[in-house]
Amino acid sequence: MGINFRKETFRDDFTFRNSPENIRRFPFPYHEDAYMYSVNIEPHVPGPKNSVFEHLIDVDEHYVSEMQDRAMVLAEDPLRCQSLPHMTLAGWDLLELLMTEMAKGYPEHFTLTRDGDRWRWINRPLGIDDTFTFGDVSTLPYGPMEYITRQSQGDFAILDQRDGNLWMDAGMVTTQADWSLDFDIGMNFFEWHAPVPLAHEMGVFTRALKFLTNIQQGQPARRLNWTMTINPRLDTSPENFHKWGSDRLTVTPENVGQKVHLRVELQTFFRLPRSNALVFPIRCYLLKMDELVTVPKWARRFHRVLRDLPVELAEYKGLTRYRQTTVEWLSKYDDGAPTSPGFSPE
Amino acid sequence: MSAGTNKLNVTVTEVVAVNELVKRFHFERTDGGNLPTFSGGAHVVVEMRDGDITRLNPYSLMSSPLSTRDYTISVRRDDVGRGGSLFMHNRVKRGMEMVISYPVNLFSLDLRAKKHLMIAGGIGITPFLAQTAQLASYGGNFELHYTCRSEALGSYSDVLRERYGNRVSLYLDERNERIPLERLLATQPLGTHIYVCGPAGMIKWVRDSAAAHGWPDDAVHYEHFAAPQPGTPFDVKLAVSGLEIRVGEQQSLLEAIEAAGVDPPYLCRGGVCGQCETNVISYDGTFKHNDHWLSDEEHCSGKKIMPCVSRFEGRSLVLER
Numbered sequence: 001m002g003i004n005f006r007k008e009t010f011r012d013d014f015t016f017r018n019s020p021e022n023i024r025r026f027p028f029p030y031h032e033d034a035y036m037y038s039v040n041i042e043p044h045v046p047g048p049k050n051s052v053f054e055h056l057i058d059v060d061e062h063y064v065s066e067m068q069d070r071a072m073v074l075a076e077d078p079l080r081c082q083s084l085p086h087m088t089l090a091g092w093d094l095l096e097l098l099m100t101e102m103a104k105g106y107p108e109h110f111t112l113t114r115d116g117d118r119w120r121w122i123n124r125p126l127g128i129d130d131t132f133t134f135g136d137v138s139t140l141p142y143g144p145m146e147y148i149t150r151q152s153q154g155d156f157a158i159l160d161q162r163d164g165n166l167w168m169d170a171g172m173v174t175t176q177a178d179w180s181l182d183f184d185i186g187m188n189f190f191e192w193h194a195p196v197p198l199a200h201e202m203g204v205f206t207r208a209l210k211f212l213t214n215i216q217q218g219q220p221a222r223r224l225n226w227t228m229t230i231n232p233r234l235d236t237s238p239e240n241f242h243k244w245g246s247d248r249l250t251v252t253p254e255n256v257g258q259k260v261h262l263r264v265e266l267q268t269f270f271r272l273p274r275s276n277a278l279v280f281p282i283r284c285y286l287l288k289m290d291e292l293v294t295v296p297k298w299a300r301r302f303h304r305v306l307r308d309l310p311v312e313l314a315e316y317k318g319l320t321r322y323r324q325t326t327v328e329w330l331s332k333y334d335d336g337a338p339t340s341p342g343f344s345p346e
Numbered sequence: 347m348s349a350g351t352n353k354l355n356v357t358v359t360e361v362v363a364v365n366e367l368v369k370r371f372h373f374e375r376t377d378g379g380n381l382p383t384f385s386g387g388a389h390v391v392v393e394m395r396d397g398d399i400t401r402l403n404p405y406s407l408m409s410s411p412l413s414t415r416d417y418t419i420s421v422r423r424d425d426v427g428r429g430g431s432l433f434m435h436n437r438v439k440r441g442m443e444m445v446i447s448y449p450v451n452l453f454s455l456d457l458r459a460k461k462h463l464m465i466a467g468g469i470g471i472t473p474f475l476a477q478t479a480q481l482a483s484y485g486g487n488f489e490l491h492y493t494c495r496s497e498a499l500g501s502y503s504d505v506l507r508e509r510y511g512n513r514v515s516l517y518l519d520e521r522n523e524r525i526p527l528e529r530l531l532a533t534q535p536l537g538t539h540i541y542v543c544g545p546a547g548m549i550k551w552v553r554d555s556a557a558a559h560g561w562p563d564d565a566v567h568y569e570h571f572a573a574p575q576p577g578t579p580f581d582v583k584l585a586v587s588g589l590e591i592r593v594g595e596q597q598s599l600l601e602a603i604e605a606a607g608v609d610p611p612y613l614c615r616g617g618v619c620g621q622c623e624t625n626v627i628s629y630d631g632t633f634k635h636n637d638h639w640l641s642d643e644e645h646c647s648g649k650k651i652m653p654c655v656s657r658f659e660g661r662s663l664v665l666e667r
Contacts, residue, residue: 086457089484096383135484162456163564214613214621217382218352218448273383274411274480276454 002108005064005125011072016232016286022061023291027052028343029224029264033304035313041211044220044268052266055105056220057098058283059153064125066153066175066234073174073235074150079182080237081146083158083170090158090170091145092135093272094279098148123151145170154266154283157181159189161213161278168192169277175234175284177227177263178318183238197312212269215278220270227317228326229263232286251322256329257290260322262302289329295345299333306330352448354381354390359416361440368469368501369435370408373417376443380414384449386477387541387569390417391447391615394433399594401601403430404615406472406543406569407449408502410479417446420501422469428576428596450613453543453569455480460537462488465525465552467544468495471502473569474543478510491525493517493544527552531559543569570618570638574598577634577657584608584667585627599653608667610653617655624653624665631660 008015018026047053052060073080083091099121103112111122120131128151132139140147149156149172158170166189173181184192189209199205215221229236230247251259266283293299306319307327314320340346356373364370375381384407394401405419421434438444453473455462462481464474471492481488490510494500496518506514517523531540540561542552549568556566576596583590584603593602600622603610613619617637626649635645637652644650651658651665 084458089457093383160457161454210620214619216352216448216450216613217384273449274385275457276385276387276451 003059003061003063003106003125006061008062008065010065010069010232010234014231014233016062016065018287018291019061020294021050023287023294024345025051025060026287026291027224027264027266027285028295028298028345029226030301030305031341031343033301033339034308035305036310041208041221041223041269044222044270052283052285053222055101056268057101057105057152057281058266059102059106059109063153067126067151069234070150070172070174077239080174080239081149081172082181082185083143083145084186087145087158087160087170087275087277088137088143090160090272090275090277090279091143093274093277094156094158095144095148096134097270097272097279098152102152126151145172152281154281157280157282158272159212159278159280161276164213165189166209166212166278174237176237176282177229177265177284178236178238178241180238195316197316198310212278215269215271217271217273220268222266222268225265225267227263227265228319228322229261229286230259230322232261232288234284234286248318248321251325253325253329256322256326257293258288260289260326260329261286262289262292289326293330293333296333297339297346299330300335300337301339303327303330303334353393354446354448356381356417356444356446358438358440358442358444361438364420364501365499367499368420368422370418370420371434371438373419373444373446374415381417382448383414384411384417384476385451385454386411386480387453387455387473388449388451388476389453389473389614390419390449391612392419392434393445394430394438396429396433396437399597399601400605401428401430401433402612402615403434403573406453406476408472408475410483411476412479412483417449420469420472424573427573428598430573452614452619453541453567455541456539456565456567458537459539459565460487461535461539462486463530463534463538463540464488464490465527465540465542465544465548466490466492467542467548468493468499469501470542470544470548470569471506472543474541475502475506477541478506482510488513490514491517491530493523493525493548494519496520527555528559531556531561539565539567541567541569546570570616573616574600574655575634575636575657578659580631580658580660580663582658583662583664585664586667593657598655599651599657603653603667610667612654615654617652620652622652622654624651624667625649626651627664627666629658629660629663631658631663633658 052058099112102110109124113120117134119134122129155173159166160169168184168187171181236244264285268281270279355376357376359374360372362370389404389406391402391404407417409418421431423435424431466474503516517525542549579595580593587608589606591602591606593599611621613621620639634657636655
């Protein structure tokens with residue numbers, strides 16, 4: 001068995017697409033026909049088979065190509081990966097978490113063998129077979145966080161916890177929805193969320209911080225967030241805005257299905273045991289409008305969500321330029337029928 | 347999602363009398379295998395089933411975080427407390443199966459520190475045993491100042507001296523020795539963080555002195571578990587669950603709420619983490635606040651209580667639980 005890894009690109013010719021099976025496992029983020037902020041956090045426990053929640057760390061058909069895209073981003077801009085000096089221990093914690101969970105969830109693709117501090121890591125999809133000493137940075141080709149996150153889908157922010165706050169003190173960020181690790185590094189929870197509209201007044205961040213600082217070992221949590229992206233581009237960073245910003249002007253009624261993507265982030269939160277830091281993996285899933293409308297319930301619901309979205313949110317998420325065109329395109333797939341509650345396809 | 351609910355089934359593998367007041371307990375996983383990794387400063391909550399009463403007391407892990415084959419804690423006997431330490435001392439024997447929580451760290455090292463200056467009083471030494479082991483494993487810079495009543499009661503002072511030599515200083519009341527706090531505070535290199543664990547008066551002394559010397563608050567860390575105090579029994583109405591309960595003399599309000607089948611979230615059970623904060627709907631009487639979580643204004647407001655350590659005396663109390 002095993003996953004059939006696709007060869008595809010997230011830039012230039014944009015050959016990314018989802019297989020029909022992968023569409024069905026897309027983490028559709030709206031449980032009703034409208035969207036507003038909420039502290040929508042729930043325990044991150046293993047979920048149903050063939051869902052992105054099946055394993056605590058999800059690996060899918062885009063794995064190999066996403067890792068190649070990450071390597072290209074890092075070659076151009078090494079500051080996408082940073083770790084302040086006190087965060088090395090947290091990097092080892094993260095390496096342990098990711099290796100353990102990937103080997104447990106996907107034994108046909110990943111194997112971890114531990115003999116005391118002597119560890120052997122086999123990553124078959126990427127052709128890696130390394131033996132190293134846990135805790136000894138000199139035995140790996142990169143620091144522990146960079147080493148393992150070059151082999152793990154999604155971005156990773158490692159948050160140091162002190163003084164009742166969380167501090168963005170390390171991360172690997174190459175598939176982000178328009179935020180910059182280089183800008184946010186060293187900031188606390190309120191500082192890096194400062195640009196988000198409405199939520200501060202609603203007290204969302206105060207409550208969320210209280211929850212996050214109390215996340216305990218063995219009790220990870222998760223939430224979904226979403227935005228939209230034109231072309232299946234993983235790297236929509238402020239650093240590269242000149243490459244993708246103008247894409248938003250290229251949407252026409254004819255190309256909505258191929259160009260416009262729903263971009264969902266599965267954000268999870270794990271307490272790291274040695275460092276007492278919190279790791280925040282932010283996993284990005286892309287779905288073309290053509291793919292989304294293959295699920296009738298999602299087509300109806302997304303039409304209604306996008307149509308009725310408060311204008312501040314549309315602006316913050318950068319949807320303003322192509323929102324109307326996309327809503328009109330989606331309206332063809334909304335017959336006005338009621339939708340069932342919950343996220344699932346039907 | 348209720349915090350503090352992840353449990354571990356463990357077996358007591360060793361009970362060691364350290365001195366006339368302190369016993370050490372070793373726990374291993376009942377089903378074999380390693381216990382979860384933890385960081386220095388973490389505690390576990392130990393469940394003590396004593397007939398009809400279940401007590402849950404937090405104890406700092408003192409074993410090295412580098413070895414998770416077993417966890418060890420040390421318990422100082424408190425002859426006038428609610429009986430948790432007496433239960434540990436008199437009833438817990440080798441081979442007994444117990445339930446403990448996952449480790450929780452509310453007293454973690456600030457890994458940015460250029461130097462860690464640790465100040466321990468009495469049984470407050472336990473989190474530092476784990477923290478020094480963690481720091482020593484990678485050459486971290488620390489200095490430990492440990493004060494206790496007498497040589498005989500200086501739990502682990504010999505072990506610490508042997509491990510770390512003159513990085514450990516011992517001060518004995520019986521010899522009229524006192525931590526030279528003023529000198530210590532005045533002579534640290536920039537980037538030093540202070541950690542203090544011990545009696546409430548000692549924590550206050552260190553915090554106040556550090557503030558007077560201009561130390562930033564975020565460089566001063568303290569572990570301030572208040573053990574729940576016994577007191578006069580009182581009655582409480584739980585409005586949400588529609589229950590009326592009585593809090594016994596030796597029971598905490600939180601334990602009485604739990605005994606009634608209601609499970610508020612908790613982590614520290616010592617009045618510091620804020621998890622079990624509970625709204626007061628109405629009351630006629632006097633609160634006995636013992637926590638370090640609520641502000642002075644909140645204590646006076648009559649609107650909130652921390653049921654893990656605080657009590658009440660009076661005619662009626664209705665809580666939003």
